[in-house]
Amino acid sequence: MSDKTEPIGPATVVVVSGGSRGLGLAIVEDILAQGAKVAAFARTVTPELEAVAAAHPDRVVAASVDVTDVKAINAFLKDAESRLGPIDALVNNAAMGQDSLHVHTSPEQIAKIIETNLTAPLLLARAVLRRIMAKGNRGRIVMVTSVCAQRGYSGLVAYSATKGGLDSAMRTLAREMHGRALVNSVAPGFFASEMSSVLGQTQLDTITRRTPSGRLVEPDNIVPVVNTLLFHDTNINGQVITVDGGNSI
Ligand SMILES: NC(=O)c1ccc[n+]([C@@H]2O[C@H](COP(=O)([O-])OP(=O)(O)OC[C@H]3O[C@@H](n4cnc5c(N)ncnc54)[C@H](OP(=O)(O)O)[C@@H]3O)[C@@H](O)[C@H]2O)c1
Incomplete structure (x- = not known):
């Protein structure tokens, strides 16, 4: 059993949901650059993720898994652990977007x-934490949420509810884990990706104009924050770190 009075060490084997493209893939590449191992999944393993896995066969497990398929997730975690060693961190990144007014969104x-x-x-955080605790280890959880959890944005009602729910759960989980895990959220503002490709140029210009830093967020701005929460001894716990150029202030 690890000593609770010692800082939680840097992550060594990190699960990344939605690691096939966009921000998730950038996080996978950063974890590898840090020297750690990564178990990444999405419904489709893209050629980009396949190439990363082929370049680091001893440090990457990549698979096609739907995050809502509990049985498949458990099998994936078991396989990842047998190939990479004990999992000690999770980046909960996979999500689906929304672009519909609440009254026009079907139940x-x-x-x-x-x-x-x-x-x-x-459920994924629960499964990872149970594995960490079963081995008497400690770990780190990062939820990728959104500024939508803090401010209103039309067309994103259900999506915002999920991100706000995750931020709330994150805080309580950080308290519940009581030193066995550092649990935090990173809340990005809009950044270009497949999810956000529904936005037109006018909307992008409006977001840029309303952003005090004068430029849109990029995955490269978010990755170092996730890196800090996974690998550094900051004692940050139970916090939402917003990365949005000040758009939401
Ligand atoms: N883009 C933005 O403006 C923005 C702003 C704030 C927060 N965020 C958050 O940032 C995170 C990454 O978003 P992104 O913009 O990089 O999105 P993205 O390009 O659409 O990537 C989403 C990732 O999640 C995976 N995914 C989606 N549904 C899945 C499922 N059912 N099972 C397994 N994997 C699934 C996707 O792969 P498959 O489709 O192949 O499964 C993909 O790897 C998300 O949590 C998002 O909510 C994004």
């Missing part, structure tokens, strides 16, 4: 967003 679509963006990440 089925709302349920799907909540299942993918809230229920599944909570």
